[in-house]
Amino acid sequence: MNTLRTEPITINLGPQHPSTHGVFRLRVTFDGEEIVDLEPVFGYLHRGTEKLAETRNYTQIITLTDRMDYVASMSNNLAYVRTVESLANISVPERAQYIRVICAELQRIASHLMATGFLLNDLGALATPLVYCFREREKILDLFEMLCGARITLSYMRPGGVFQDAPEEFWHALNTTVTDLPHFFDEIESLISTNEIVLARTRGVGILTDEQAIANSVSGPNLRAARVKWDLRKSNTYEVYDRLKFDIPIGHEGDTYDRYLVRILEMRESVKIIAQCVEQIDTGPIRSNTPFFIRPPAGEAYEAIEGPKGELGFYMVSDGGVAPYRCKVRAPSFLNLTPLKEMITGWKMGDLITILGSIDIVLGEVDR
Amino acid sequence: MHSPLLLDFTTFYELFFKAFDTLGFEASAHWMSYTAAGISLSFIAINLLILSTALYTWFERRTIARFQVRRGPNRNGPYGLLQPFADVIKLIMKEDTIPESADKVVFTLAPIVLLAPTLLIITVIPMDDSTFLGTLNIGILFIVGITSVNSIAIFMAGWGSRNKYAILGSMRGAAMLVSYEIPMALGITSVLLLSGSLAMKTIADSQLIWFILVMPLGFFVFMAAAMAEMSRTPFDQIESESELGSGYNTEFSGIKFAILFLAEFMAPIVTSAVVTTLFLGGNQGFSPIPGPIWFILKMFVVIFILLWIRSTWPRLRIDQIMGFAWKPLFGLGIINIFLIALESQILMEEGKLSQNDMLIMSGINWVLTIVGLLVMFNIYGHKRYNRPDPIPSQLANMGTDLQ
Amino acid sequence: MTKILSTSKIIQTLKQELPGLEISGNESWVTVNANQINKVSRILKNSDGLDFSYLNAITAVDYIEYFQIIYHLTSMRNNYSCVIKVRCDGRTNLELPSVIDVWKGADLQEREIWDLMGIKFSGHPNLKRILLWEGFDGHPLRKDYLG
Numbered sequence: 001m002n003t004l005r006t007e008p009i010t011i012n013l014g015p016q017h018p019s020t021h022g023v024f025r026l027r028v029t030f031d032g033e034e035i036v037d038l039e040p041v042f043g044y045l046h047r048g049t050e051k052l053a054e055t056r057n058y059t060q061i062i063t064l065t066d067r068m069d070y071v072a073s074m075s076n077n078l079a080y081v082r083t084v085e086s087l088a089n090i091s092v093p094e095r096a097q098y099i100r101v102i103c104a105e106l107q108r109i110a111s112h113l114m115a116t117g118f119l120l121n122d123l124g125a126l127a128t129p130l131v132y133c134f135r136e137r138e139k140i141l142d143l144f145e146m147l148c149g150a151r152i153t154l155s156y157m158r159p160g161g162v163f164q165d166a167p168e169e170f171w172h173a174l175n176t177t178v179t180d181l182p183h184f185f186d187e188i189e190s191l192i193s194t195n196e197i198v199l200a201r202t203r204g205v206g207i208l209t210d211e212q213a214i215a216n217s218v219s220g221p222n223l224r225a226a227r228v229k230w231d232l233r234k235s236n237t238y239e240v241y242d243r244l245k246f247d248i249p250i251g252h253e254g255d256t257y258d259r260y261l262v263r264i265l266e267m268r269e270s271v272k273i274i275a276q277c278v279e280q281i282d283t284g285p286i287r288s289n290t291p292f293f294i295r296p297p298a299g300e301a302y303e304a305i306e307g308p309k310g311e312l313g314f315y316m317v318s319d320g321g322v323a324p325y326r327c328k329v330r331a332p333s334f335l336n337l338t339p340l341k342e343m344i345t346g347w348k349m350g351d352l353i354t355i356l357g358s359i360d361i362v363l364g365e366v367d368r
Numbered sequence: 369m370h371s372p373l374l375l376d377f378t379t380f381y382e383l384f385f386k387a388f389d390t391l392g393f394e395a396s397a398h399w400m401s402y403t404a405a406g407i408s409l410s411f412i413a414i415n416l417l418i419l420s421t422a423l424y425t426w427f428e429r430r431t432i433a434r435f436q437v438r439r440g441p442n443r444n445g446p447y448g449l450l451q452p453f454a455d456v457i458k459l460i461m462k463e464d465t466i467p468e469s470a471d472k473v474v475f476t477l478a479p480i481v482l483l484a485p486t487l488l489i490i491t492v493i494p495m496d497d498s499t500f501l502g503t504l505n506i507g508i509l510f511i512v513g514i515t516s517v518n519s520i521a522i523f524m525a526g527w528g529s530r531n532k533y534a535i536l537g538s539m540r541g542a543a544m545l546v547s548y549e550i551p552m553a554l555g556i557t558s559v560l561l562l563s564g565s566l567a568m569k570t571i572a573d574s575q576l577i578w579f580i581l582v583m584p585l586g587f588f589v590f591m592a593a594a595m596a597e598m599s600r601t602p603f604d605q606i607e608s609e610s611e612l613g614s615g616y617n618t619e620f621s622g623i624k625f626a627i628l629f630l631a632e633f634m635a636p637i638v639t640s641a642v643v644t645t646l647f648l649g650g651n652q653g654f655s656p657i658p659g660p661i662w663f664i665l666k667m668f669v670v671i672f673i674l675l676w677i678r679s680t681w682p683r684l685r686i687d688q689i690m691g692f693a694w695k696p697l698f699g700l701g702i703i704n705i706f707l708i709a710l711e712s713q714i715l716m717e718e719g720k721l722s723q724n725d726m727l728i729m730s731g732i733n734w735v736l737t738i739v740g741l742l743v744m745f746n747i748y749g750h751k752r753y754n755r756p757d758p759i760p761s762q763l764a765n766m767g768t769d770l771q
Numbered sequence: 772m773t774k775i776l777s778t779s780k781i782i783q784t785l786k787q788e789l790p791g792l793e794i795s796g797n798e799s800w801v802t803v804n805a806n807q808i809n810k811v812s813r814i815l816k817n818s819d820g821l822d823f824s825y826l827n828a829i830t831a832v833d834y835i836e837y838f839q840i841i842y843h844l845t846s847m848r849n850n851y852s853c854v855i856k857v858r859c860d861g862r863t864n865l866e867l868p869s870v871i872d873v874w875k876g877a878d879l880q881e882r883e884i885w886d887l888m889g890i891k892f893s894g895h896p897n898l899k900r901i902l903l904w905e906g907f908d909g910h911p912l913r914k915d916y917l918g
Contacts, residue, residue, distance in 0.1 A: 011532055033686065043902040050887075051912055124601065124683030131436040196745075197602055197682050210761035214847060217826050217876025228847070229760040235850055236773035252758040261755075302843055302854075304827070315830050315841070330828040330843075338879050349536075350605065350685035367902060763824065764847035 008036055013352075015044050021118065021356070022363030033348050038341045042334075045367040053327035058084050058159060058294045061327065066153040068329065069365040071114055074107035074144075075307035077157040082238065083303040083314035084159040088296035095284040096161035097239045102174070102277050103147070103156060104239075104305070105270040109181070110140045111308035112221075112263040115360040119260055120192065122357040123201055129192060136184050139177050146170045159294060161287030174278065181271050189264060202257040206343045206355035209254055216339040219332050220310025221266060222359060225251030225258035232306035244276050256358040263360075293322045309333050309360060329368055333361040377502050380405035406501065410491075413500055417490050421634045422452035428633070428675055435679040456626060464622035467530055475528030479620065479627035482521035485514040486634045493641045494569040494650060495660045507568035508556055511642060512549070515597060519545035522606070522616055525628070529619035538616040540686050541599065541606035547693040548596040548603075554701025555590030558583055558708045559646050562726075572650025576723040580647040582730040584737045585704040587647050589697055594643065596693065598635040601678045605686045640670035696744065703740075707733065775799065776821075776851040784821055788814045800841075800854035808842075808857050809868040809894070815844060815855070816873050822846045823853065826874035829881065831888045833914045838865060838890060859890060862913075869894040887912035 013026040023044035029037035049068060053061045065076040078100055085092060092100075117133035141151040147166055148156040156163050192198055208218070213226040223230060231248045233241045249265035251258025296318045304313030310332025317326040336359050344355055384401035393400060426441070426449060433440035441448035466475055492499055492507040504510060519542045526538020560566065562582065563574040580587045596603040606616065617628050644650065644666040651659030684692065711732065715725040778796040785794055785803075789811070793804040803811050815823045827843035842855040859865045869892035871877045881892045882901040889910035892898060900907060909916055 009532065043900075043904065046902040048911065120682060124604070125681065126432065126601065126679055128432075128436050128679055131438065135437060191680075195681070197684055200688055201682065201685060210763050214763055214824050215875045216878075217874065227758060227761040228764045230764040230766060230847055235766040250758045250760055252755060302828075311827065313828060313843075315828065315843070317832055326830075326832045328828070328830045328832075334879060334883075335876060338876050348685060348687060762848075766850055 006032065021361055022366075024361070024363055024366070026352075026356075028349075028352065030349065035345055035347055035349065035352060038344050040337060040340055042337075043367055045363045047368065049368045050327055050329065053324060055323060057292075057322040058296075058324065059292055061324070062155050062157070063153070065329075066155050067364060068331070068368055069307070069309065069312075069333070069362045070152060071362050072107045072111040072308045073152065073154045074103045074156060075111075075305065075312055077155065078104050079303065079305045079307065079312045079314050081157045081159045082305065083301050083316050084294065084296070086301040086303050087299060087316055087318050088159065088290075088294055090160045090290055090294075091288055092161055092239075093285045093288055094240070095282060096286045096288075098277050098281040099162050099166060099286065100157060101239050101241065101244070102274055102281075103144075103162075105273045105277075106140050106143060108270050108308045109267050110137050112267050113137045113140075115308075116188070116260065116263055119256075119354070119357040119360075120198075122353045123198065129188070132184075132188065136181065139180075143170065143173055143177065146173065158287060158290070160290040161285070163287075165286045171278070174274070178271055178275050178278070182268065185264060185268055193261065193264070199257065201350075201354060202260060202358075203255060204253075205256045205347065205351050206358065207253060207255045208339060208343055212339055212342060213254070216342075217335045218310070218339065219335065220307070221262045222259060222310070222336055224248065225262045226254035227251060232304060232311055236304070238303075238305060240277075240280075243280065244273050246273050256354055259358040259360075295320060295322055304330065307332060309362065309365065310336060329365075331365040331368060333359075333363075333365040334368075337361060337366065376496065376500055377405060377409060380409050384408075409500055413490060414487055417487065417634065417637070418630065421630055421637060422456070424637055424671070425452050425455070425633050427671075431672075431675050432679045435676075459626040459629075460623055462622040462625075464624065465619075467619050470530045470619065471528045473528075474524050475619075476624070478521055478525035478528050479624045479631070481517065481524060483627050483631040483634075485517045485521075486631050486638055488514050489638045489642065492568050493638075493645060494572055495641075495663050496651065497569070497659075499568070503567055503569055506566045508560070508566050508571065508646075512553060512556065515552075516546075516549055518597065525620070526616040529616070531619055534616050534618045537606050537618075541616060544599075544603065544606065544686070544689055544693075545597060547690055548593045548697075550593075551589050551693060551697040551701050552593035552597060554698070554705060555586050555593060556646065558586040558701075558705045561705065561708050561712060568645050569650075572645050572652070575649045575652065577726040577730055578647065578649040578652075581734070582726050583704060583708055583733055585700055585733065585740070586708070588737075588741075589701045589704060590646070591643065592697055593693075594639045595674065595677070596689065598639055599632075600636070600674060602681045602683050603689050604683055605689060636671055636674050637667070640667045640674065643670050700740075707736065773845065774851045776846075776853050778853070781815075781821065781853055784818060785811060785814060788818065800856050802856045802858065805857050805859055805867055808855075809870055809873065811855070812842070812870045812873045815853075822848050824848065826870075826876045827852070829870075829877060829884065831884045831890055831912075833888065833912070835914060836860070838862075838888065840867065840884070840890065842870070865890045867892055871895055886910070889913065 008029050008031045010027060010029045013028060015023040015025045025041040025044065027039045027041065028035055049064050053064055056064065062077055062080060065080045066073040069076050084090070113133040113136055117130035120129040121127055144154055144156075145151055147170060148154055148163055208222065208226050210226045210228045213223050213228060218226070227250055229248055229250050232238075234248060246269045249262050249269065251262050298318055298320045300315070300317045302313060302315040304311050311330065312332055313330035315326075315328040315330065316324045319325040340356075340359070344352055347355065381401055384404045385397055388397040388401050429451070430440035430448065441451040444450040444454045466472060489511055491501050492504050492510055494503075522538050522541040522545065526534045526541070529535070559571060559579055562579065563571040565571065565574075599606055617625060620628055644663060648666045648670070651663040653659065653662030708729075711729045715728065778798060778801050781801050782794055782796055785792055789807070792807055792811070795802050815821050823844040823846045825845040825847050827845055830841045830843075832839045832841070838859040840857045840859065842857070843852065844855065845852045857867065859867060867890060869877065869881055871881065871894065878895075878897075879901065881895055882898060884890050885892065885898050886900040886902055887910055899905065903911070
């Protein structure tokens with residue numbers, strides 16, 4: 001009984017928008033309040049990283065990789081230098097490996113704090129949880145400043161180790177942070193994880209099943225929230241992760257609430273990893289002797305790490321020169337956007353921003 | 369009646385009467401002093417209200433900032449007290465844009481239509497023995513009628529902007545505001561059952577025990593409906609800035625935006641004044657502090673609670689907001705009226721209720737309310753969500769012994 | 772650890788399912804003929820011993836006389852991986868069958884390869900430019916695109 005003629009309306013969630021996490025454009029077609037079609041438009045932040053990498057030598061490309069996922073730059077560095085080490089057969093001393101793991105886990109906590117804060121900001125909580133999460137992230141950025149002098153684009157790792165050793169005050173500050181962070185996670189969980197309104201907005205919304213996730217090449221917390229227990233730190237272990245004990249939290253049904261909760265649980269595991277590293281680390285060299293101009297033999301390598309957003313991989317082809325012949329980035333945020341249309345159609349306008357926020361994309365990585 | 373604050377109609381009337389009499393207008397002194405008293409008193413009252421709204425914006429920004437572990441504005445004047453004036457000066461100096469294809473009459477009138485009802489409500493609030501303009505016999509009915517003009521104003525704002533986002537936002541807003549009229553009316557009806565009169569002063573006086581203690585369920589229903597009528601979080605989907613621009617006030621700038629802003633921030637003040645009269649006993653209080661000061665203190669408590677809720681909770685989705693109005697709140701409102709009617713019939717003697725009767729009612733009602741709300745949250749709420757242990761999918765098997 | 776599945780096993784299984792297939796490989800990767808890639812990928816995903824359900828990445832490399840497209844695959848159920856390479860000769864009018872019906876994750880990656888390298892994928896429902904705007908001339912990641 002259709003007495004009223006209705007018409008779907010197409011709206012452009014333009015590149016400049018408070019809650020698309022960057023310059024990202026969506027053309028959404030609504031039928032009333034329900035979404036019937038969705039078309040993402042990328043490319044507003046495309047800077048040609050892969051082309052630029054072909055004219056820079058291997059050490060210079062580290063600065064290019066910082067700026068891809070500008071929220072989690074240690075992970076980008078780590079993935080890149082591991083690929084170069086695999087290409088050129090460079091070994092890494094053990095102390096450097098422990099420091100790398102500490103930095104990668106600190107960066108994971110910082111990135112997940114930002115993701116959680118912004119997800120709750122999109123839910124409408126007037127920036128209060130966002131400011132709390134950023135207060136903790138500031139402490140982690142202070143730690144990074146002690147290590148290498150920068151806060152966001154760090155360029156700390158080098159093929160063969162890390163840039164410089166951690167000063168004495170770093171270890172004291174790290175101990176304080178490691179003891180304080182679990183209390184903060186308890187506070188956030190008590191305020192948010194059982195809040196009636198958060199549960200009503202996120203339970204059962206934007207479900208991604210395990211088959212869909214695997215078929216769409218989704219990785220990272222989104223994949224784990226879809227009940228798939230797959231983490232590159234355990235399945236294809238690298239650095240010193242095989243000596244550390246930690247859990248892989250997974251979600252219950254793959255909705256937005258699971259994606260939020262998996263990130264909180266992963267942050268807790270990261271704190272455990274850092275505590276174990278601090279116990280196990282020993283003195284020693286932090287960088288093996290590699291020249292500035294690395295000339296790997298002709299060949300190729302693909303190495304991937306488990307970054308905060310997912311599987312971050314580099315595929316590099318070398319022809320023996322000082323610059324790579326081809327440097328391709330397997331960007332997790334880009335591939336996590338593949339099932340976007342499936343996840344969002346059928347839901348309402350208020351859910352669009354929530355689901356997009358829970359996937360946790362960074363446009364620098366999507367567009368490279 | 370003369371009030372200690374000298375801000376009431378009779379004083380002004382007599383003043384003007386003397387003035388016009390001595391000036392030689394005896395014949396028409398009556399209606400002239402009546403008009404002059406009314407106009408001047410309204411002028412003073414409206415200015416005081418706008419000034420207190422400006423002060424309230426300062427208070428809100430500082431308090432929300434404190435909830436967020438930061439300071440609020442502190443650069444304009446001592447403690448940032450001149451911040452609202454800086455905001456107004458900036459907004460006045462901005463260009464007053466009107467979109468080219470907009471409906472100019474509707475666009476220009478929308479802020480005024482939004483502001484006028486909120487200003488009118490202050491005329492029936494009994495801060496003292498009566499309101500500053502005298503007693504209106506149908507005070508509460510006047511308020512219910514006036515607040516329904518809000519929905520027209522919001523729709524006018526969206527329609528006049530001729531902007532897809534604005535129209536979407538304002539349509540959602542109009543639907544929400546109309547739906548929440550009913551729980552508000554139900555909350556008010558339960559108050560009327562006990563007070564027996566529509567006049568605001570009589571309602572305040574008939575609270576031998578404050579009605580928040582006698583009918584907590586009615587208080588809850590009325591507060592929830594009032595928060596939605598003011599479009600405050602958790603019901604502020606229509607002006608959610610993190611989705612689709614800024615809702616119905618996207619196209620307004622300059623003085624029009626200042627008026628919309630003013631109306632939005634005046635609403636909590638006026639609503640908490642109404643809540644104080646209906647549920648918190650008006651200006652009752654013990655003696656060294658005069659009545660109006662008690663009134664302002666109670667208003668302050670209600671405003672603070674509204675602000676606290678705003679800065680902590682996320683917002684509900686529009687269909688959840690509508691569901692909340694029509695299912696739980698409507699049911700609770702009707703149950704509340706039924707309960708109050710039953711109890712007052714049983715306990716009433718000679719058509720009046722004594723203080724003891726009200727005590728008994730409050731005891732019964734509090735127990736019933738707490739039990740009822742607990743039952744409802746357990747059945748419908750998500751809080752009892754015990755997350756079961758997740759079962760890993762069979763599609764992936766890391767196969768390591770590093771578990 | 773994710774082991775690389777022995778390429779001889781892959782070659783054997785593929786030759787069994789698709790007789791007449793041109794296939795070769797060394798210890799790291801398997802090279803397949805360009806227009807057989809969609810049949811090969813279906814077998815790789817569905818057959819019992821192989822079960823490569825997860826597509827890690829599709830890459831295209833420009834070796835001046837030919838283009839090489841590399842598929843990195845992982846089997847999540849058994850935790851091993853493999854690398855499949857495909858070769859496209861020439862520089863103009865390059866076309867490959869799309870593997871989107873086998874792994875939906877190929878959707879955005881094939882659009883990116885079309886956008887930046889100029890290799891068309893037949894059977895892709897929405898082969899438009901993704902990182903550059905419609906109307907852009909040329910394919911920037913090729914070796915002969917300068918500036």
